[in-house]
């Protein structure tokens with residue numbers, strides 16, 4: 001197509017929005033992939049029940065919250081509804097043996113990890129060009145709840161929230177800033193940054209704060225707490241969509257441009273904590289600042305993102321000084337590319353994900 005000269009801001013945003021939506025749609029998992037994964041879950045659940053009859057195997061993470069891309073891994077959580085269950089370490093070893101005997105998966109039991117898990121993987125094969133990677137953990141009820149919270153946020157405004165989140169997930173993988181083991185941020189961390197931005201930074205907000213909407217009926221402690229943490233949030237999305245309408249009409253592209261701008265230069269990295277539950281908090285108020293008595297606190301808390309439920313937990317604790325420098329550099333690079341407004345929006349998109 002012929003090159004146009006100066007493209008207006010509004011026209012660029014409209015074109016970029018369309019590009020983003022089209023780009024993300026082709027990265028969604030296929031129906032085949034989803035049904036194969038569901039079959040795998042059922043098979044594994046059936047096997048686990050030969051050892052623990054009262055168990056359930058549930059999906060969490062991206063497979064369950066609407067933020068999954070093609071070939072994303074499967075996060076599974078085993079819940080056992082009985083009093084005298086085996087210790088996780090024993091269970092991991094027994095399941096490792098069982099799966100190795102009964103399935104074609106490669107199995108790696110990690111009974112002594114901080115959170116004991118069994119890792120399974122399947123090599124690529126016809127109909128499954130990327131294989132499958134799957135982790136099974138135990139009794140991780142908080143992860144099931146934060147998955148449900150993210151799913152509810154996605155459902156309030158699927159078009160804007162899912163497009164933004166999915167694009168950022170692809171972007172951070174392509175830019176290689178999505179490895180907690182190497183000092184950068186997990187996918188979960190990036191998703192929380194997006195939600196924080198849409199709830200607390202954008203004015204008017206794109207999303208309401210689901211943890212601050214009062215419940216429709218009184219609820220007891222027992223119903224709201226898991227391991228001492230309050231996991232209550234307003235989860236009746238249908239009702240919410242009838243009663244709450246965002247006053248924010250910005251397009252996906254406008255939000256993305258602003259997201260990169262905000263995290264390049266406006267977020268208070270040195271002193272601030274991004275909390276979905278409570279808005280901007282200070283490191284000081286959480287004891288996450290540079291306290292000499294706490295030794296490595298400063299190194300662990302370069303970037304602070306409070307888990308929505310486990311409020312004493314910094315989701316970005318693995319982000320190192322260098323990692324944060326790289327991530328911020330990437331936010332700035334993205335901002336620059338978008339501010340330059342190339343004549344054609346898909347060029348910007350290609351550059352972003354180079």
Ligand code: GTP
Pocket residue numbers: 060061062063067068069072073075142143144146147186187188189307310313314315
């Ligand atoms: P992809 O696997 O890249 O598609 O992303 P994902 O959305 O599955 O995210 P990720 O694999 O990083 O995390 C999966 C789930 O594990 C999240 O939805 C959370 O429920 C849980 N999780 C991951 N990291 C943390 C963490 O640091 N703290 C807590 N509490 N939960 C976590």
Ligand code: MG
Pocket residue numbers: 061062063072073074075
């Ligand atoms: Mg995952």
